[in-house]
Amino acid sequence: GAAALYGPLATVSAKSASRLDSSRMPVPFRQKFVIPPFLAPYKRGIDPGDGQPVNYYRVTEQSTTMEIVPGIKTPILGYNGVFPGPTISNDQGTHAVVTMRNQLPRKHPVLGTPIATSTHLHGSASLPQYDGYASDTTLPGFKKDYHYPNVQDARTLWYHDHGVHFTAQNAYSGLAAMYIIHDPVEKALLPQGEFDIPLAISDIQFQANGSAMYDDHSHSGLWGDVILANGVPWPVMNVKRRIYRFRLLNCSISRSFQFHLSTGDPLIIVATDAGLMPKPQPVREYRHANSERYEFLIDFSRYKPGQEIVLRNKSNPFNIDYNHTDKVMKFVVTDEPFNTNDPTARTIPTVLADSAVMHLARSQSKITRNLQVERKNGEWKLSGKSWADVIASNFQWAWANPGLDDVEIWEIENRSGGWFHPVHIHLVDFHILSRNGKPAFAYEEGPKDVMYVGENEKIQVIMRFEHHKGRYMVHCHNLPHEDHDMMIQFRVGLKEGEFDPNDPIKAARPVWDTP
């Protein structure tokens, strides 16, 4: 029965379409910066199991249009009809139940097939469907509840579509949003409220008719020529003369960035994917792969009112006639007042958080596994395998099988030639033990869930497989690579053939929503 839900490998290619004329392209630094809406729970309750508060949310996946380029309506898929979707924010320990309603077209405009989705909370696990298992899809007209325990330390997560073989197109079309967990340590140390800025950066390219162009260059990747900050091309943000915190998510489907400030002043990195680092790391420039999150502080008190500072990217431009991919957004310093008694306004903490994963020692590891990142016969593989092998085994075959609470070292080796791959491991936080036999970059010295595996690099990470049994994915987060078909799974705390009640394939199925 379920097999009918797994679409064939397919591509919506717009190679033959012409690009939007450069005279109609958005001009950098003309548009106003916006922050995506925060989602309010429609109901609050108490979990009868552990007595913890529960916030209930409703999100609807919709096909709509959005004015990204001034004067042009671009078709998008959006959570609640917006891109980025609404941000969900909770305190650690407050559970969230998100009812995800798929109200997307039953006929994809190009493929003619229904747009099936699976929602992954990247950076956590959800119950009982694990966390957006790719093949556990919901069809248009159905809905499903995702349960997020939020037991983890403060961090910037995000939710995005993970529908099997269509993740790249669905996320590129707009199904991506931020998700925040706060905790008391983070609240005491870092800017909050209007000085705590969610910042989702992505790229896009446009066809002459204003719709987004999807060309993944034979599944190599998509590099757009327009850079969006929270869905707005190259915006301008007014800032007060104090310290701001930016939660930067790169939600591009393939592009990595090298961020730096036009002034040469440092970005002070305070958090990696899975939360606060042991101590801040100032950098002039750093490399930020798609799906990674870095939080950094910028101290605007060192500038005069009226001064303009540009967040830049060291771009690797393709052969296009309208190239501003070296720019991201602009800050303009104002003399507007702010509460100077707020200790986070002027002080950069010297010590941040002491995350458990940073203390895992090599001697605790039960096994070191080697994962090869490679390309064979035009398909991307992980140690010679792909999601096709998982499907062929009726979702039983797993590349690794750690026990619950086991510590392991995984060594990821890039044998794919001139490509980099952001490799994401579901369920766990890891610590990068080494990069090519040397220590990780200082700015990566924090809890992570994605690693940038550069050309010919070999990375060792250590992690504990805690919290949940089950089957979880490991994949490349260059999404055209993931879809074709660079994704496999590991099994935690279960024997081969053993199902637990939370198994994604046997657990809660989507339910009929509205006709």
Ligand code: C2O
């Ligand atoms: Cu952000 Cu498996 O994904």
Ligand code: CU
């Ligand atoms: Cu890849």
